[in-house]
Amino acid sequence: MKVGSYRVRVEGGHLAFVGAIAAFCVWYWLDARAASTNVQNLLLIQPAAFLALALCVAIAAGTVKADRPDASAEPPGAAPSARDGRGLVVAGLLVLYVAVLLYIGFEVATFAFLAGSMYALGERRPVFLVVFSGAFAGAMSYAFKFMLSVPVPTLLF
Amino acid sequence: MIDFAAMTEGLRLLFGSWSPWLVMVPGLAVGLIFGAVPGLTTSMAMVICLPLTLYMDFLSAIIFLTSIFTGGGFGCAIPAILVNIPGMPGAVATTFDGYPMAQRGEHNEALGLGLMASTFAEALSYVILLLLVVPIAAFVLKLSSPEMLIVGLWGLTLIAALRGRHYTRGLLAGILGLLLGTIGFSARGDIRGTMGIDYLLDGIPEIPAMMGLFCAAELFKLMRLDYVVERAEARRVSLRRILAGARDTFRYPRLLLRGSLIGAFIGAVPGVGSSVANLLAYSEARRTAPDKERFGKGDPRGVVAAEAANSSSEGGSMATLLALGIPGGGATAIMLGAFAMHNITGGPRFIAENKPIVYAIIFSNLVQSIALMGIGILFIYLAGAIVKTPVRVLVPSIFAVSIFGCYAITGNIAGPVTFLVFTLIGWQMQRYDYPVAATVVGLLLAHLVEGEALRTYQLSGGDPAYLLERPIALVLLALLVLSLVWPLIARRFGLGFGRQFAADTGD
Known part of the structure; x- marks a missing residue:
């Protein structure tokens, strides 16, 4: 996709993987809250889930790359082989x-x-x-x- | 510090009969085999052999079990070096440099380094135990829940900072492991994240999950190759090169000594043990090296530090077991079971009432260290044949052995299913450059961290000022914060991790 003079590239597979982790964190947090909202139940899960979500957002942002069309002709990574x-x-x-x-x-x-x-x-x-x-x-x-x-x-x- | 009368009596007990010596070699061999086969653990070997100890006197029974412990302590390094699958959590850091060495065709040297570091460190840890058993026990008693919580979190952040090229991905992988590790019953009986599956009520089976993550990370990569080591000349198992590796261990005396001391100290902390000790020792080795960029690429110093720490942690965990009757992990818990089978009560009074036996156990372990050198070399010679096996045969065979091992661990289909699910997760993690080791450590430490967090909350009443009254906790907290912000500091000042953090955030 091109935006102005930049070509925007999204690492779709990686984004989907980060999305799956984020979805798990949200689901697990909600499931734990449904079990009990007592602080003793959520003492670790709630802050850990929030921190994980923040990291997911940071990493997801990194999966979107913008570069000039002449800056890199080919995305990095090895060409897929039959193996x-x-x-x-x-x-x-x-x-x-x-x-x-x-x-x-x-x-x-x-x-x-x-x-x-x-x-x-x-x-x-x-x-x-x-x-x-x-x-x-x-x-x-x-x-x-x-x-x-x-x-x-x-x-x- | 040493009761010489009791020590003489202990030596008489040890050398006055053949029976303690007859069980040592079989114990070491069993430990090496179970440690070296992914999916089989030292704890499993000890549990299986526990009924045999009923036919032995107490001293022989404990020597037999500690021999398995010793053999397993090094045995788990063999698959860690050869196929990048740590036989047990204590060998996670051994994979960081051991496997790259094997990929370079230096598997003989890596195994020799690991064996000598293990042998030396274990012997040293028992010498320390001989001298310091009473002071160590006194210090461990001072570590309460806040300190244990911080030590657990520190172990987790270290792995995130150490593995992989991306710090944020490492942290996310660690926290994901922590969350996965809390699935099941909470301390107050709430059921979280089980999706109605009864098998998950006691949590995700840790060993099958660990095996799946590690298997996937490496086995799927291996499938692109014909042999683990592509060059035919590099696949040879050479006694000369193993011995050369063993000799090279002493080129790093400071690392060897520091790794041994870290392992002995961390091993004495219940619930932490070799899984944190090897990471901490590796971290320290890397932090203090002038050329730290060489770590993770097959640096012998990484193997020496990690193996020294995981082996010396045995002495530390024995100190806690003997001095306090507190098992630091699965292996020492089984030993405590052997105590009960012989009508002996473990606890603070054990040493006072059984000093000669304690000294006999310590001296027998010193001899075990030396015996491990000889038996370990023979065993390496056989285990080294793994690199001669074509990948098309090796990979399916490891998968099959792991499935059997996982079934043996759980006794039902939950083990193989857990292995499968985590194999698929690990495959994707490896594909997108997430360190699976961070998830494994999170998974293993989750119960410790949640339990200690809960106890800290109850002790403090939720008041953070409680920590100000605990100087050890403050020091540990400072170290934890430093390890968390270090990548940001390094980025600010253009040190190594900055580039990795930037790679993730897209800066």
Whole structure:
């Protein structure tokens, strides 16, 4: 966007992130007040939430940058690469992993997560994918369930 | 200051039987393993092993537990250095320079520095404990709620000032952690921020949240690489280079000594411990360095200061436990449990009634420090293999181990879900250059800060003049204010932080 001889640039993603933090602070402050307005309940939360909101405003202001069109031809930051998309895929697999843990068991879910994420990150040897994922998931489930007595839900053991 | 008759009796107890020595090496190994695996903690190792101590005499049981404590104190530095995930809060500051060293291919030297600093500092802290157990206990008793509140807030502001390039983002990250840490029941029974989720009534599970934030911060960045250390020749684990790193530790004797003293003192303060000690020691190392811009970029001095402090805090926390019967953290709380299992009452009378045992515990820990050097080198040799593992295998494996570890900590799905939520938060924080360490410290200190704020309010009746009657609180308050305004002063006078503050506010 251009304003006079200046080009105005907004770091949209960062602004949204700061906005989310501010929204959490406001919601939490209101939730705490709804629980009780006693000073003992709000002694820390209220001043901390106000300070956080002030910082959010200061940082949000910093996400709007104005510069002359000839001052910087390109915004700073590395050009996105094909590898950046890997994070999204692995994050999605992690969400799925946690979502199905209790339903298909730790060993099966871990096997599927390991094989899927290793594939997404570039491992292409099918035997390695199956053997490593299987051995790792089996060993972890066995160690936690039988050696450390952690009652992890499993499907096969 | 030292009761020589009791000390002789203590040495006789220690050297008169094999049993105290038989438990030391297994204890160190268990501590190293649990410390080195992200998601497993020293406290967890001690809890799991606690039933075993029923089959031991009291001295052997305490030596076994302190061996786990000692092993874990250094073990948590291994993932901090190799993959930037501190195994425990006490190793947060170790990541600041340890991981950049590993990225440069100097992981052997960093591990050697960490091991020697830990060994030396722990031994020194027990020597101090030997000499000063009574005066330390007397001083800690003088720290009441106002002082504890200020110490907690100071720890929080330090991390905001130390991490990241943007001071305001650091402060916001710290306060966000503080707010998140207060979710759940308040001291007077109010329920805040749980969204009706029962699992949150006792608060957000801290360890899974901490693991999520740290995992995300680094693992998502790692996915862009093929190996943690890209250069093949730099991935070699070298005993020679580990020993060289260990030797290099003594190139910084002042840092080593100062870090050890800070750790021993802070460790003696209940509820603060190694999580603040390592940050404070790191801060001091950086503040007093003529070339402070080198910190955070793989400076060995940062590793030495942080590791010395977190290891020596063990001696400090043992002082409080032995002298007052007050556990400084999870590990010493479990030790207090072992006291009860052996029908021994901890508290101010414990030392008076069990001086020979106290001296035996102190001397056994001095020996543990030396043993840690040997066992730690062997263990590093194995753990160093992490950097040889391709990232495509390492990253999913760490995620999976963390999920198992989080389930083990909470015993239900709340652990893995917390890990997932904080992984996603941490990913975005890392993306926009917010220091996740500040949020972690806020989260860990929230209960302490809120509890002490409440007690201070009750003691003072809401009158700030109450602080004027407490000289220690005033000194600590001055330090807190200084650490808060330091970036503004630095900006005014063109010192380092000014540019960072300006970067945030857009000035």
